[in-house]
Amino acid sequence: MDKAMVIVGAGIGGLAAALACVRRGWAARVLEQSPVLGEVGAGVQLGPNAVRVLEGLGLGGALQAVAAYPERLEVRHARSAALLGVLPLGLAMERRYGAAYATVARADLHGLLLAAVQQSGAVDLQLGAPVRAVVQDAHGVQLQTDHGQTLQTALLVGADGLWSQVRGAVLQDGAPLATGHLAFRALVRQGDLQPQLRSQVVTAWLGPDFHVVQYPVRGGDWLNVVAIVQGPAPADLQNWDHGANAAELRVLLANSGGPLLDLVHAIDDWRLWALCDRPPMRSAAEQAQGRIALLGDAAHPMRPYLAQGAGMALEDAAALAQALEDLPGDVPLALQHYAQARWQRNARVQARARRNGAIFHLKGPMRLGRDASLKLLGQRLLDVPWLYSVS
């Protein structure tokens, strides 16, 4: 059988899938809509499950060169800064799960995947190629780009993110939903901050109807900050990188205090994302159908409150390559196995991320109950063994 595939989307999931598959003897053609590749400034946390996938791709060293490895996660009260709970990361995670907990700039993660894809020599990466039409029949999949290019393939991977065209062709289940949550994101040099605002740990600040997460990236030299607030979404949901008004964010976070408020006032350059998701997956059919596999946000867009969207895309990529190796010569069967291996775990992560968001934003007596539980059970509530121990 001709081991050739087409992948739509050169994001974290698409590049990881290309790499995982070419390492097993496939040739991959990747069609990316953007004329230039470049990730915007923001960070990504990678649990041990995601780090394990990168190590499996031989990228452990490349990750170490660009990531930070925080010693702990601290959960704090947004107004008083009181410590509510701690989860040891660093060595504790490595001992427990056999892989580290890393924090990395998205551009650096994307860059190390891209470099490996280019070095493989087996990936044909075509930029400025937005895929519009996808049609599947018993023999294969035909796709067309905006520029009139037509391609035929025996295996198509839709890794084209939240607004996936490939998903639209396979599932016809409408657009993603606005969550009512907005993310303000900033990436700043630690050296540009007052010493007391610099940090080498992951901190989640919990406030009523908002939360803020900060962590180091780039070997600890930069600090990534994301503030999630509730509010009306911008009209153009698909443009997920709006310039943001720092003054607006300061008003929204006026209910915070101490070091968090100082940090928010110290940063002027914020980007704004309107967060969208879909309900948790309901069946394997949302992960693959026939000769088309969906992967990453195209299959299971999620809220970022478990910090696992990229992690699940990486896991999908590894599982896809494994299924194709285990069941050579029968693409639809291999994709069924891929879908069965992935959909329930992805659905569980999507559901847990939604639940976390609700818990993070609690108000009034419910909030007091949450804080008391965190103080009592901290690590037990914050650790997620079913997630971190497998990938």
Ligand SMILES: Cc1cc2nc3c(=O)[nH]c(=O)nc-3n(C[C@H](O)[C@H](O)[C@H](O)COP(=O)(O)OP(=O)(O)OC[C@H]3O[C@@H](n4cnc5c(N)ncnc54)[C@H](O)[C@@H]3O)c2cc1C
């Ligand atoms: C605020 C926020 C914080 C987050 N924090 C974390 C975190 O800490 N940890 C974590 O694991 N995840 C996190 N995520 C989630 C993570 O960023 C995504 O889940 C991940 O990037 C999904 O990767 P993907 O490859 O599926 O999609 P994308 O990265 O969106 O890539 C899709 C690619 O497809 C291309 N494309 C789209 N349509 C077409 C088309 N028609 N034709 C050709 N190409 C196309 C796009 O240009 C893009 O390059 C966060 C997300 C947000 C919004």
